[in-house]
Amino acid sequence: MKIHLTSEKCQGHGRCYSLASDLFDSDDLGNAVVLVTGELNADQLERATVAANNCPEYAIEIGA
Ligand code: SF4
Numbered sequence: 522m523k524i525h526l527t528s529e530k531c532q533g534h535g536r537c538y539s540l541a542s543d544l545f546d547s548d549d550l551g552n553a554v555v556l557v558t559g560e561l562n563a564d565q566l567e568r569a570t571v572a573a574n575n576c577p578e579y580a581i582e583i584g585a
Contacts, residue, residue: 522583524569526555530580537572537581544569553580 524544533551537544544565546554561569566583573581 522561522566522569522585523559524555524557524561524573525582525584526553527580527582528552530578531576532578532580534577536575536577540575541565541568541572545572 531552533547533553535547535551535553537553538547544555544557546556548554557565557569561583569581569583573583
């Protein structure tokens, strides 16, 4: 499973990089950047899912 970010939906609320700073960072405008683009391990998957569930814009999806 991998992180899929739809950048067009991101409004820069920052929840993802606050919750999982090893998986997400922010660009100069505060919008999300994915740090781990490959397969997630179990721990990363758990935290990526929390981040996805807390994104108010539904910009993060976890999938194949
Ligand atoms: S939580 Fe969602 S809207 Fe907020 S910075 Fe992350 S991806 Fe963007």
